[in-house]
Amino acid sequence: MFEPDPVVPIGEFSRLTYLSVKTLRHYHDVGLLEPASIDPSTGYRRYSLDQVPRAHLIRRLRDLDMPVPEVRAVLRAPDDGARDATIRSHLERMEAELARTRGVVASLRELLSPVPAAPLAVAFLDVPARPVFAVRAIVSAADAGGWYADARLLLDSALAHVDVRAAGPHGATWSHEYFEDERGEVAAFVPVPRGAAPRPRDVVAGVEGIELASGRFAVAEHLGGFDDFDRTYGALGSHVVRHAVGLPDAIREVYRIEPGGGGDASAARTDVYWPVRSAA
Structure with a gap:
């Protein structure tokens, strides 16, 4: 019984x-x-x-x-599979947060280190105009990471639809309002050969063919992930203040080796382009 x-x-x-x-x-x-x-x-x-x-x-x-x-x-959960999927999703978010925390801790230790960091190598370059496929939007700082990931997928989809190979690494431009107000225009882009499919929006909504304007830039390389990205911005911007005249135009970032995707974030390489006034 x-x-x-x-x-x-x-x-x-x-x-x-x-x-x-x-x-x-x-x-x-x-x-x-x-x-x-x-x-x-x-x-x-x-x-x-x-x-x-x-x-x-x-x-x-x-x-x-x-x-x-x-x-x-x-x-x-109706079954073990649904239960495990929910738990696995949470664990993945925790692991990502743990990796971010470790990165911030390492950056803070380096910031507090009595050994000064090596000076940032800065070059002044005249960059010609170049055609790109782009996705543009007004983006808040809190949503920027997710927005860029979605925009990159759209750009790759547009390349595939029109059968065009990228002419360089992906990148993004960040308006001065984005930094000052934590919300502003951001444009994710990928360079394409000149004359390639001028209207990608016809096949992928939200993607347009535009031309990045030419200009003079102070350029520096950021090594690693984005936990200490502010230090590269600080060093590059300080160099501009001391040696050039900065412009309020959008800052460009070119992601030569992108972090994430299961790879080592420390292997990432980003070139930061700070707009400056051209020499007379």
């Missing part, structure tokens, strides 16, 4: 699960762990012993900073 698992008061269940009574009440309120029974007259909660593993799972997921809605999705 089947006998249900015994039920225990919330205080006893707290000791069984290593969760405080306050936490158990909160998990009940947000729909993560419903008591087995609630006394209608006193409101006392009682829990079944078979709820202990569920409480342990919730504890571990919350220790991993999984948001309550995602914990709820794990608990209500």
Whole structure:
């Protein structure tokens, strides 16, 4: 004959699960762990012993900073595959955040190091106009990373649709409003041969054929990921202030070796083009 698992008061269940009574009440309120029974007259909660593993799972997921809605999705998953996919997605986000934190820590240690960093090599170049496929939008700083990733996919799709090979690495221009107001025009671009498919928007919405204007730039190479990108900007901009006249035109970045994609971010190479006034 089947006998249900015994039920225990919330205080006893707290000791069984290593969760405080306050936490158990909160998990009940947000729909993560419903008591087995609630006394209608006193409101006392009682829990079944078979709820202990569920409480342990919730504890571990919350220790991993999984948001309550995602914990709820794990608990209500229709099968193991759906449950594991939700957990795996959260773990991947945590790993990415951990990598970012390590990068920031390493950058901070270097910043505080008594050994001064090597001077940034800066060259002044006259850059000719060049045709590009571009995706332009007003972008906020908080959304810039995701927006650029989507724009790059559009650019690659446009190249494939018109059967044109890139004539150089991808890049982006960043308006001065983007830096000053944390929101401004950004243009992701990829160089193309002159005369190649002037209307890519006909095959991929949002992609246009434009020409990057010619100009004179102070150029420096940034090595590694973007955790200490501000240091390269600071050194390059300071060099411009000391040795040239800067212009408020958009800054260009050319991603010769891009970070991410499972690769080593420290291997990334970015050329930063700071617009300056041409010599008389």
